[in-house]
Amino acid sequence: MKEQDIRGLIGRVKRGDMSRRDFVRRMVAAGLTAPVAGTMLAHNGVAFAQSAFDYTPTKAGGGGTVKLLQWQPASQLNPHFAVGSADQHAIYLFYEPLASWDEDGNLSPILAEELPSLENGGVAEDGTSVTWKLKRGVTWHDGTPFTADDCVFTAQFASDPETLAYTMGTYRDVEVEKIDDHTIRLNFRVPTPFWPDAFVGTRGLILPKHLYQDYPGAQATTAPMNLRPVGTGPFVIENFVPGDLISAKANPNYHVANRPYFDAIEMKGGGDAVSAARAVLQTGEYDFAWNLSVEDEILDSMTAGGRGEVRLIAGANIEHLQLNFTDPWTDVDGERSSITTEHPCFRDKAVREALALLVDRAAIAEFIYGRSGEATANFINTPDRFASKNTSWEFDIEKANQILDAAGWERGRGGIREKDGVKLSLVFQSPTAGQRQKTQTVVKQACEEAGIAMELKAVAPGIFFSADPGNPDTFAHFYCDIQMYTSPMREPDPGLFMQQFLSSEIAAKANNWQLRNVTRWRNDEFDELAAAAAVEMDPVKRAAMFIEMNDLVVGEVVVIPLIYRKVAAGMRTGLKAPLSTWTSYLWRVSDWHYDA
């Protein structure tokens, strides 16, 4: 989709000829994430839609206790200390950000009076500052009023290196300035097109200054609030056993009228996904369970009783194959996959193209991932297969054979192709998980029919995803030809996500394999696009750049996108809950209810 087309569409939304939803869908189809599409509209003067969630209860309370299962349990309740997504979810019961993302990727105000935009002057034209107006009349659970000081303090808290907050990266480059008690301004060093990061979503939860100020720096870990949070959220902590359960009761002074509906909430951890699904869908012991990575057939049999249902929530997790552009089998100064080498097979684009044709995405999606995944040709997001030609995919062994024949890869002994003494024999690794090993087998079979020998390797996830410089089996070392895993785009902006293809980000021994370009692909055009997108304030131009970047990595077969994954949630029949994968699924837990 070209810049002009996008402008046209925005015009139609402005005139009311096209719904926001359709616009977002078109943009998503073109390879953008929903939040970016929403931001694009906002930048052009179309306000973010208030999430269209039908909240029917007419008063707060009366809903009894709602029981949640999150089988990966929460371990502590300081939003800036969370090391995994499990904690990030639970914390939303108690703490809130200024704004958060809904399921469609629209920004929705929570502790902000309104969303900053170009029209209301909240977002500076040059992108170097954003002004937030805070909601008035909000109090912390202990009755202290919530003010701009809390925001300023949260930024200081997170950016202090002694605190060891994982959110440090979000806050250290932002200067937070208090304008008055209910206004703050965020000053950025460089134009920041994607400004909804600090104080927004998972990393934006605001801490109470009056309590945390006594625990600066390293002392933060001893703060009792890490286990007994005092926030502004819809629920007040009652009991917390790390790794096991959280129980909380409704906040009687919650700042949104008639909410929350439930009088109490209980969140239980531990166990496994299958039994969590069973407790919600089959026995109805619990009301809700998150992240049910359970096989389709099992879910079907569980929902047959009609006690519960499965909801799939779209996100931006992409299961994909990565091709190594360096030689993983040659040692250069104690390092394999060195940037000074070239992959003996993949330097020929024909081999990469043939490989892309040998991945039977339809079969993998249907038989291995079931309802939790959709086949895709696009790295950034779901493609609209019927609209976009340059992001289409096909499975064609015949064609792959033709391409390889034409490129001079001839079948040698044992049917394995070779050219100039290089054999088409590849090693394919992925972290252990039932679905991945099945996928590997499917790919291997097709490759063998095309004369490509393939050796499969499964690595324990703990090793594969570790940052251990001494372990050759991590994804960052990439000491094999192909690897496959899910890349989570937790950030609702592809800027950060696409950094993994930058020449300056190449993972190597020199940087202890800490950098993110693990395919070691280098492309000047991509680098220029990324640099331009990083400062481009016009969302339409920026969007076009991301689409181009996506087409580059897919067209050059740096990655072979496979499955666009969804998160499955189990809900008791009748439970109404706005969910989201762009942030915690509990981002609007205040609105959860059963219809009367």
Next chain:
Amino acid sequence: MASFLLRRILIALLSIIGASIVLYAVLALAPGDVFGELVSNPGIPPDVIANMREKLGLDQPIHIRYVNWAMAMLQGDWGYSLVNRVDVGQLIVQRIPATLMVVGTAQILALAIALPVGVLAAMRPYSLFDQIASTLAFIGFSLPTFFTGLLFILLFSITLDWLPFIYRSDLEQTGGAWIWAQLRQSIMPVTVLALFQAASWTRYVRSSVLEVIKLDYVVTARSKGLPERVVILKHVLRNALIPVVTMVALELPVIFGGAIVTEQIFRVPGIGSLLISSIMANDTPVIMAVTFVFACLVILFNLIADLLYRWLDPRIKLQ
């Protein structure tokens, strides 16, 4: 006696030090660390993670980390959970009640089944009762707890809908209702564990009693005209139970170690599930503390078993 005790305590101390070194080394050499999930998150710059690692001392060489850990442990500092960001001691204390409740009850129940069944079976070897008891015992310890656990859940929770299969440590009921709810949720995990344990203990009690019951002094006791009850309780059991007592003593640390599989299936928030979740999260201080405490208990109960054995059976020499 004193020198025996001293020597045994010295050996126990050495074993504890050895165990701690082995445990620490294994954990340090295991791949991955607590920041695994952060590493793959593009929103977190590598230098932020490097800073966290440095501040927590994870970048130091293993022997220095071990010495630091050991010194802290000597002063009663159990360390600090990297994931939960609280003291490990606090975490363990929170988990002990559930484990004691479930695993402890299961052990008592197992003993209550194994003793009478084993003795009765041995009194009439190869009778119908013995045959049935032996068959059941074989089935019992051939079926792993994860299998019987799932079987129980399928039968009692899903098909019959009688019992909850998620154990909660914070029941809201009080008084009688609390006891009832506690009972309902404990039945399945306790039974699963108890049956497994009882099966092997029954076999043990049976063979032990069988050995003693044939001895001359038992025949003498019988021929004196003592009632069978007195013969069994006073003469047979007392001697037959000596090896059983030591075996039970050696099993006691398990009560504190928890039952990893069963706790996981029924979501019992005990030590076993703490250990599993810490291993999943690579939370080394917690894994270290739990396994080390377990190692200490095993060594301690070995010592106690030795002393007990010697006290019960004076024929056993100190050497």
